[in-house]
Amino acid sequence: MYKYILVAILATSALLRLTFLNSHMDTLYGDEVALGYNAYAIKETLHDEFGRFMPLQFESWGDQKNPVYIYATALVQLVTGPTMASVRIPSAIAGILAVYLTYRLAIILKLGSVVALVSSFFLAVNPWHIHISRGGYEANVALTLGLGSVVLLLTRRYALSALLLAISTYTYYTTKMFAPLLLLFTWIYMINWSKYKNSIKPFIKYWLLALILVLPIIY
Secondary structure, eight states: OHHHHHHHHHHHHHHHHHTTTTTSSSSOOHHHHHHHHHHHHHHHHSBOTTSOBSOSSBOTTTTOBOSHHHHHHHHHHHHHOSOHHHHHHHHHHHHHHHHHHHHHHHHHTTOOHHHHHHHHHHHHTOHHHHHHHTTTOHHHHHHHHHHHHHHHHHTTOHHHHHHHHHHHHTTOTTHHHHHHHHHHHHHHHHHHOGGGGGGHHHHHHHHHHHHHHHHHHHO
């Protein structure tokens, strides 16, 4: 029964986030325009609006946008073309995934199926989360990537966890501060909990992989 309830929650989440994206708000706001235009330029030429080939940072308005959302939008535009919805679909999909990951996190933490379902339901219908999922908000994608990284870390899928954590730092500026803190606290957690002592070696590999993947940003 719990599985059917989860499917219903995810379906509700998708309905609230994916419908009428072309008509949500009268027009794209400034950052959405910049994201969509650069995504279209990448899709058509593999260069940004200033002629740089596949950059890891987009000059845009001068605010140096991160690359992940732009490349994700470019992939969507391969199917939809340069529509208003194409700029918002990556965030909408991230919002739906966040609902599922909230459920998974509660299960992993052994909070029980009821708590997991209630938690995911409240996120699914949360007005704030619906709002940021229906707009081209990089922060929403970064949040989902960070949540996914934590879920994978707790299930000891270190390589995938490190990959998602690193990708999140290429998505939104706040995660550049969040990611090192997550690495630090998980390091302390792993060392202090005896049941994880056998996992120290793979965790060190996880930590080093994440560090290597974010080196281009540091550079």
